Amino acid sequence: MSGTPVTKSSHLYLVDGSAYLFRAYHALPPLTRKSDGLPVGAVSGFCNMLHKLIVGSKARDDKDAPTHFAVIFDASGDTFRNEIYPDYKANRDAPPEDMVPQFPLVRDATRAFNVPCIEMTGFEADDLIATYAKQAAALGAEVTIVSSDKDLMQLVDDRIEMLDPMKDKVIGPDGVVEKFGVGPDKVVEVQALAGDSTDNVPGVPGIGIKTAALLIDEYGDLETLLAQADGIKQKKRRENLIEFAEQARISKKLVMLDQNVPVDVALDEMGVVEPDAETLIGFLKDMEFNTLTRRIADALGADADEIEAAGDHKPDVKPKRAANQDAGAGKTGGKPGVINQALIDSAPIDADAYECVTDVAALDAWVAEAFAAGTIALDTETTSLDPMSGRLVGISLATAPGRACYIPLAHGTPADGTLALDDPAPEQIPLKEAVARLKPLLEHSGILKVLQNAKYDLVVLKRVGIDVAPIDDTMLISYALDTGLHGHGMDALAQEFLGHSPIPFKEVAGTGKAQITFDKVPLDKATRYAAEDADVTLRLWHSFKPRLVGERMATVYETLERPMVGVLAQMEMAGIKLDPAILKRMSSDFAQKLAGLEAEIHELAGEEFNIGSPKQMGEILFGKMGLEGGKKTKTGAWSTGADVLETLAAQGHDLPQRILDWRQLSKLKSTYTDALPDFINEETGRVHTSYSLASTTTGRLSSSDPNLQNIPIRTEAGRKIRTAFVAEEGNVLISADYSQIELRVLAHMACIDTLRQAFADGLDIHAMTASEMFNVPIEGMDPMIRRRAKAINFGIIYGISAFGLANQLSIPRSEAADYIDRYFERFPGIRAYMDDTKAFAREHGYVATLFGRKTHLPEIKSKNGAQRAFTERAAINAPIQGSAADIIRRAMIRMPDALAAAKLPAKMLLQVHDELIFEVPEAQAEKTIKVARQVMEGAAAPAVDLSVPLVVDANAASSWAEAH
Incomplete structure (x- = not known):
């Protein structure tokens, strides 16, 4: 497990370890270890389940494989529920004698799989699961609770599902209705009335699940029902509800899961990493699970010698963590x-x-x-x-x-x-x-x-x-x-x-x-x-x-890494001024536009639905409207990710495009216009982002708290956000931005004479590419043709596929494939560069930038085709993007001394990809632009003599948006 933040793209699996152990014990045939007769049947079932969910899904490259994973157990002893009701679970029998020794073994198994093994005195496993599930869902992640325990069904919603591993059955909101007769939000109300004989939850005598569901459907909730119980026609039911009202309220407290447990293990510590082969295989051999040992060894890529090295003893199964x-x-x-x-x-x-x-x-x-x-x-x-x-x-x-x-x-x-x-x-x-x-x-x-x-x-x-x-x-x-x-x-x-x-x-x-x-x-x-x-x-x-x-x-460390520390420290301390009034107005404007989009979406759909619900959206698009191209996830729900919606929008469907617009605007509002004012420092009145120097594999910087590098620039709404970043009175902001730096690096590295000459002549590179590819004159060129050439130019750097280009340009995939083939025909040096780079990476295990920065690629020889292809694309991109990142680093390192030598009071405030932002008194703007441009355009020298010129576009204005 690693320190991996939970985000909207994460998928958290929470295994109800105790519940599964009991089910496995009763459902699977008995099994004992041959060497000493130790009962291990439930442990075997448990290990097979973990293998299927973690190692197996990764080996199969399952789309819905977990990114985060934990197993939750019940701790021994009483919980807070025993204080509420001393007889809670009092009628439970002691576990079978041959099950008791398997309790610690499943915990050892969990640790051997390098998975967090979590339990907490005073709380049940269900409470910890509820806490983690709601925390992850609040961050936008998908959550799968691996359990069939009906008590957990109260947690199910559009982001939280349950998976019964014994039946391989997914339980969503519809499954909860099938079980309880009500939706997940009413499960607790029904359980409070019906009680639970297994856990000795009393409920109300004479009322079962079906009757409870009917009553809750009619009255809405328990308190309303109890308040109006004297009006119920059935005599016995009326009397019991009145007599046992307090018992029902206690029952509700017992069945309601605590979603705010002060947990010791953070979500970030649940990131999935590959188990240590020797540790896991050693444990499985010790359990004498021979078939599973071989299966997992194959999945982990361990050879026979490694299996033998694990020995026949029980290893230390403390997980090797990869905290980042x-x-x-x-x-x-x-x-x-x-x-x-x-x-x-x-x-x-x-x-x-x-x-x-x-x-x-x-x-x-x-x-x-x-x-x-x-x-x-x-x-x-x-x-x-x-x-x-x-x-x-x-x-x-x-x-x-x-x-x-x-x-x-x-x-x-x-x-x-x-x-x-x-x-x-x-x-x-x-x-x-x-x-x-x-x-x-x-x-x-x-x-x-x-x-x-x-x-x-x-x-x-x-x-x-x-x-x-x-x-x-x-x-x-x-x-x-x-x-x-x-x-x-x-x-x-x-x-x-x-x-x-x-x-x-x-x-x-x-x-x-x-x-x-x-x-x-x-x-x-x-x-x-x-x-x-x-x-x-x-x-x-x-x-x-x-x-x-x-x-x-x-040299890499001394010239590209260590000098950046002081430069970035100064930039972070300087910060940048933010006008909260502008953001407040924009939030209000975005809210109105969102309301308009919501109305338009509902009109196009022919009914109202929760636009934020992927499930409801999928049912509208593919169930009701019957749009082609729908695909279901393993949960049975329609996939409605951005790629799916973009494909539908490219086919000319209005509703998916409006949903994409709504999503983008909603994200801008929540992530930026609503949230940015909270980052204003009380002492300085400015926003101080934090830059990470070691968080990418290419040398690019990333920023956080707030992340200022992801503010969209291609949309009007995104550009508006930059109007809130302003200069102090009497000052201006300067934006100095490298022009097409990665294409220039590619032209140099791949020795593309046509591109080199175009850059040397100061031509419009995209128009030139279009002219080369489509045999059209540059003068009077159709903007659509130039746009296609631009998409290909930038897409090639990132290994764009015909499918991706087709979506981007709204053209058939076959036409996109023809464009890419034609591009390589006109610029054969690029294909040669790609092939040579992949071959170098396979031979040496790394690629390098023009300045010697290495990116190691351990998966370049992966047996997994998808993983290998992804790594090959990274190998092609890393030297290009990394060289561009090194160039701007070199410029940033030289900039403070250059400004000081020119006696300019300018401060470098931000770095956003290929752009530097400065603040300076208005009277010094032109001189500052001259110095900044000189430093940036000469940043590669003398270490690298580029065969193409670097060009910097620079402007000054009162706001970032105007200066860019």
Whole structure:
């Protein structure tokens, strides 16, 4: 499992482990382990189910395979329901004797599959499932609850379904109606009346499921029914409802699932990763599941030697986690790197050995030791993940492996500096005094400071007056060395290269609603956690740093990675002004347009329906209207994704196009016009996005909180959002944007003389391409023909298919295929470049940019055809997009010095793909444009002598929209 955020494209599977174990035990034939007679029948069924849902679906490349997965168990002991009703589940028999030893085994099996195994004292598995399901659905994800437990049917909706694994049956809203006679939102009301003999839920005597459903259908809910019970004609029913009204209310409390459990494991920790072959196969061999062992070995690509290596003993089944934290995606595994094992073994990591520095004398001693060491690791602890709003709580230092300390600065101290008399802060050095003593060390040019994700700490420390330099960043060294092989967060790196799992943040601060900020963490826990981070960071540096020279990646790190840290830190601190009044007006305008679109959609459909419901939409488009091209998911519902709607719209159907318009406008409203004002910093009055340097495989930056790189630019509504980003009074914003940089890189890398000459002559490249392909003159060209050439030009870079091009241009697929074939005929060098790049990737396992940045492609020889094809497209694209990303990085690194040399007060605020945004006094705009253009257009030199010119379009205006 990995630290993978749950998004609208995610599919979470939640397995009701306890319920499945009981069903498997009773439904499957008995099975014992031959060597000792241990009962393992239910464990076998459980393992087969997990294989089918996780490993099997991945091997088959199932579209609906889980992206996130967890197994939830009932913890032993009473729950909160026993406090409500002491006899709850009191009539349940003890489990069969041969089932008891299988309880811990299924938990071991879960961990062997590298799946979170979750249970929580005081709550039932159903409550945890309800909490996780609703959390994921609220984020827009699809949820499949693997269970047939009727109590969970109250959770079913358009995003949450149930899957009975024994019958391979999907249960949606219709299935709930079939079971209870009411929809999911009324299940609790029906259960409150009917009760449940299995769980000893009393209900109302004489009322079963059917009668309860009839009553709830008639009265709407339990309270209304009970309030009007004296009007019911049937005497016995009326009397029971009156007499046992309170019993019904208690029953409702018992059957209603708690959707707000303070869970310990976050959704992000449920991301699916491949099981460790040796661990899983070792467990299965120990269980003597020979057939399943072979099947899973084949699915995992493990050979006979690996199976044999797993041995006949029960392995340690603690999962190898691939937590990515702030550092983005990547697969676990890959080459192990150069680990200084002697250094690690000589000083084992011991969190109890670290020192908590609470007085000036001790701090001075550590500063002296740091000066003597010459290289130290540094880390900060704050109250927020946002470096611009988080308060500095403490600093940790490491001077050698195993030698680290934590310096608390604001534990127990409110933000305003006051203290309640009965709640004194622990002893610690005042912030100003600690800063005064640390500043000479952290700013000293002769002391190297090693950090993990240094940009965060640089911003935090800059806010208290410390300019940290020089630095090394273990996250970025890892990124330079191993892009594409594994994640680059500290936890992932520690596990991968040190064989150590650092203390989880939740262990010291809790999770969910119970989570506390770091200033509330007791000093003993804070010291172990924070000092360990510094210790681990220093150990990683010792492991990684020698590899840079040995693997010839030092230049990439020194020129493209490390210098970006300070540049981005300055940009993030500068932020950009946002006018909330403009956004408020736009939200109102979008709301009116959405209402109009909704009315138009309902009119086209001939009836009202929930436009946000994929199920209802599918029934309208393919059930009622009978549009061609519909396909169903395994749940039996019609697929209504954007690709499906775009295909229908391309066929000339109005309704799918209006739905697409509605979806796009709704997303713009919720994601931007409604949400952006919340990101305005109270202190600065500006928005401070956060840039990630190591989250893509091509070197491109990504931004978050808020993400300013995904604001649409091709639609009028999207462009309007940029009008809210404005300059301060007396200033202007400058947009400097590379013109068709990726096509220019392609022309250079693929040696396409025709394209090179066109760029050299300053021709309209899309018109030139159209002229070459369709034999039409450039003068007076039909805009539609140019548009087709433009779509092909950009599509080729991303490996566009005939199907994709057909959708984009609203033309038959055969015609799109002809266009692509004709393109390669006119520009044969591009086909040669693609073939050569794929061959290089297969031979070496990576591709590289013009500047030496490598993207490793471990799946390039995958036996899975779809995975292999995807990786081949990535291999073609990465050198082009990566080279363009490197060029703009080089420009950004040079820009501050160039502006300072020209004595211009301009600030670089944003980077959005190929565009840089500056703010400058209006009188200095033209000079700033000249300098920016000069730096950007010359950014490739002298490292690469491009055979095509780089061209930058630059403009100044009062808002981002006007400047672009």
